[in-house]
Amino acid sequence: MATMTYLQAISSALRDELRADERVLIMGEDVGEFGGAFKVTDGFVAEFGSERVMDTPLAESAIIGCAVGAAVVGLRPVCEMQFADFISCGFDQLVNVAGKMHYRQGLAVPLVVRLPSGGGFSGGPFHSQNPEALFMHSPGIKVVAPSTAEDAKGLLHAAIRDPNPVCFMEHKHLYRRVKGDVPEGVFETPFTARVARPGSDLVVICYGAMVDVALEATADLDGASVEVLDLRSLVPLDEEAILDSVSRCSKVVVVDEANMTCAAGAQVAALIAEKGFEDLDGPVVRVASPDVPIPFSPPLEAAVLPGVERVKEACRELLAY
Amino acid sequence: MATMTYLQAISSALRDELRADERVLIMGEDVGEFGGAFKVTDGFVAEFGSERVMDTPLAESAIIGCAVGAAVVGLRPVCEMQFADFISCGFDQLVNVAGKMHYRQGLAVPLVVRLPSGGGFSGGPFHSQNPEALFMHSPGIKVVAPSTAEDAKGLLHAAIRDPNPVCFMEHKHLYRRVKGDVPEGVFETPFTARVARPGSDLVVICYGAMVDVALEATADLDGASVEVLDLRSLVPLDEEAILDSVSRCSKVVVVDEANMTCAAGAQVAALIAEKGFEDLDGPVVRVASPDVPIPFSPPLEAAVLPGVERVKEACRELLAY
């Protein structure tokens, strides 16, 4: 066990994989000498060389497309988007080339795309996005979103060893704020949900940065026993764990940071409304960012992003239902 | 009143707008002399000239980006994607440049993107997509999806006159199969839902090509009174109409053709689970394409796309609930 930040855990997983498997390769803008915009690959070039920790041209479509090419001839590329928002520029290669490859022709594309995502620090409309729902809607792409240092490492190990394209949603706001014990060495975290706190009166279903928000918001709700389910993986989605929580708690609040419409939370709520209906003792309440670009100015951003207060309020109301 | 096909209705709306407003401009691949891959703009060059019905280079990002530029200096561009699937190549310009412009700086982007979408004719994984959920999840873009000839014309008129980016989902499978009476001249269809058939035992909520499927599937369900709600507009989503149908019918089947996860249907189901919960007499059942690329071979495609039988079965089960 070592105590690491969420960011250190990501670096550690990358370093371990580069050491363990010569097929692993890191590609991205400024990931080399500079160590990446968030310093996740700081010092990597010294140990692994600039060919395995490759500074690419400023070209997201090329980063994804070239990674697909490298993957189908036997490498294990890990691509870094400087910010998750920029995947919009490589979207076609990701969903049409990488995502549909195996179904169409049985050709595996072992590829990881790291997406520093989310808001909370005045990043504004283009440095705060949470694009995971776009990938969830595109068949053939796995999507994981850790909320703890341990899961950041374990999910990244599993993602790199997965024979499929995996979008690794790493929340920028957790990079240095989240610390935790992380087992030594390589370990793989399964793409399943995790009960962050067991409870029986209500369950908050969330992932990524919203897990801490949910834990804090429900730490003391007039003594109510509130479960917090950390999805960890969005594709595959752990339907069994979700429905199990629902059956035990009967009341559900679904929280995600992305814009509300057609978000991951919409899928979770729809799933529950169809397969968990009989267990429900109240409406499936959602908390998410309203459908606006994430504004830059602190008061505006705070008014848009789901925070502790909004989650508290949603839970209180539903508990009183 | 004139009887037109769905495709003729689209052509008619475009022609009327080109005649009525010199700011209107059509841009796309092969839309000029050739009249477009589906002949929607057949004969337009002769009447309006090749500058207002512009053959563009094969470059979707440029088509959207240049249309944005033209729109902010006073034109009203209508872009044609040769197939909806190719919007993946112009996705960034659409969601980040066009979609966020007005919120960020109060600059309106009156722009229509026509997206020939959907499957049913062995188009395979890249000519059968229904990408509307991607736009619904991106703030600042309106999305409409007509199911009748009349709505195809009226919604397109309204879209072209709207001061915002509008994605016009035209279903290829309806182009020549759907015929109907269409009022003469220019008329605008509001971006609201339409009760395609009133009913009281169950409501099927759908849009686009699924409306005919729903009507046929529920035409005679052992005498059950089944309402069919045609959403017509996905952004804005007519929550009032949806919740009204739910309150009257108490049982809901949500049908869309897109891949299930995070689809428009997920949003509708989630909305009902939250705001229509008390009216529900059963689970919110969904019918959609499973999360696979749309296969090419007829038997495989038929097994994946939602059809009359699957909708019938879903309704029967729910009615019996």
Next chain:
Amino acid sequence: MATDIAAPASVEVGEHEHLQLADRIWLHRAMLLMRGIEERAMSLYRQGKVPGSFYDGFGQEAVSAGAAFAMAAEDRLCILHRDLAAHVIRGVPPARIFAQYMGRAAGVTAGRDGNVHFGDRHLGCVGMVSMLPDMMLVATGMAMAFRLRGEPRCALTWFGDGSTSRGDFHEAMNWAGVQKLPVVFVLENNQYAYSTPLDKQFAVDPVERAAAYGFAGVTVDGNDVEAMFDATREARSRAVSGGGPTLIEAVTMRMHGHAAHDDMKYVPKEQVAEWKLRDPVDRQEKRLRALGVDVDELRAGVTAEIDAAAAEALSGPMPSVEGVLEGVFCEGEAEPLGDGHAPWSGFGSGGAA
């Protein structure tokens, strides 16, 4: 640099420096198979046996045949929609091609993808996606992997004149140029992008761009299969010896409509007539006759092979719907692309043939 015209094809009669007679016959056979298979597939399409739409490469056979013939078994290809001869050369049996067109179980994609959207991963080919020219980046990435591993291998892809307008063309050309990768880009200039003529697609011939990306650009007579072979062989040896990428512009003509439904009214009759005189199959046939080859026998053999293949494919089943939801993800180990056939005598054994 950008406009060196590749050496003209060796004179009609007489030896070829790199092609033995058997090779020259192979090239012709590949073109005959492509033309024959596509003509048969077109009539199957007209009979309603080929779902969706149908694209062919009539008149462009030399481009894929000549280029693919220069590729080694361990090289990797992204084959496009006018390049059937490349599949034939890599070793895809005609019966599987017919089955592919017809969406049958025995097709290369077992009915999951359509018509020309296929590639046999066991033969070193990645099936194209519709979005053009996305495969340029996949080819560039394969070449990047070869370079990183220090392997003397090469990646090659084809793409059309129209697709050069898209951003991915640029991102691939730039990346390949910056990293000096062993990749060959074959620009198939067939004068049209669907209905759109070249002058609406670019102001300057794209081969001119190669120099601006720092690598070689050559223009080749795309209707001369041996010239295509020569240019590609040179590009490949440059690539595997560290000389970087090459852009080969194969000048040719799309003699049929964009797809089966297209009557190509927009193409001047004279243009078609003029190009008819440069038919690549006739041209190679003349060459072989002059070399004393019994071309009629060759044709007869190819026709028989196609008859048998079509019959076999027609007798095969459509895919079963069980399992239609499976395979979205790879469950086992990721298995990289395998080697393809490489019949050129220059590769000795003929590679994995």
Next chain:
Amino acid sequence: MATDIAAPASVEVGEHEHLQLADRIWLHRAMLLMRGIEERAMSLYRQGKVPGSFYDGFGQEAVSAGAAFAMAAEDRLCILHRDLAAHVIRGVPPARIFAQYMGRAAGVTAGRDGNVHFGDRHLGCVGMVSMLPDMMLVATGMAMAFRLRGEPRCALTWFGDGSTSRGDFHEAMNWAGVQKLPVVFVLENNQYAYSTPLDKQFAVDPVERAAAYGFAGVTVDGNDVEAMFDATREARSRAVSGGGPTLIEAVTMRMHGHAAHDDMKYVPKEQVAEWKLRDPVDRQEKRLRALGVDVDELRAGVTAEIDAAAAEALSGPMPSVEGVLEGVFCEGEAEPLGDGHAPWSGFGSGGAA
């Protein structure tokens, strides 16, 4: 064509063919304002008064000042993140710029977008998005509209050396070339894309590409504001007279880190030292002194203006959260961009100034 070097700036003392003394002072003032505002904003950032991150254009002031000064009121601009002088010239008051950086209600985007991501639509400017170089296509589209309406107007946008690697660069260059549009592309070559040096971004200087797209490409000393003006004025007159686009490569140096947090360890000390000698502000200052201008008074005036503007902005409120969900869509009539200021004497009145 691709490498004609623009005429060197007119000799230090002496007349300028197109710039009156007042213009030359205006150019200097714009650069002083840019530098002064950015330095002040940087210290406000250090004090925690500017949220998010902070980017500046220290050492590149001549690029935006010189180019924007050549643009008419009815022209349209997409201004990038190292181009503050262009906002100043178009008429954005310094106080609104400070308010923008600080996310205050009085900022150009009223706190909705951050730092340099702004453009005043009433002054003919479209605010940039982060995705680079997306605005090249928006500028191309504006030029397309001017051409369609037969208006003698021009669109201009800036973009960096790194962003030339992206597909949108190509799609814009190609489209503008094919349609011969009245657009000016100013490539701001400041030697780095974040930490990435030029040689990892392209193999050949992108200005070489202009010829391959069929239009003019010129290289300019980006640290000479009058040379930037000259090259842009020529490009603009070529554009409005139907001569098509121009790619201007402004050679300069990013003298600060990519953003406030970046210590630019990756930049050799000598490189910075060498470029320090070519500081664009010093250069124009010398020129003006030689022309007898009291530069110190000018500086003092600018400093006072900045002090007042910063104070005004600091005293302004943060945006109120009511209405934070409004304005995603335009409810009324779509209002196109308005005209900006055009202080150059060559435009007579100074346009809408």
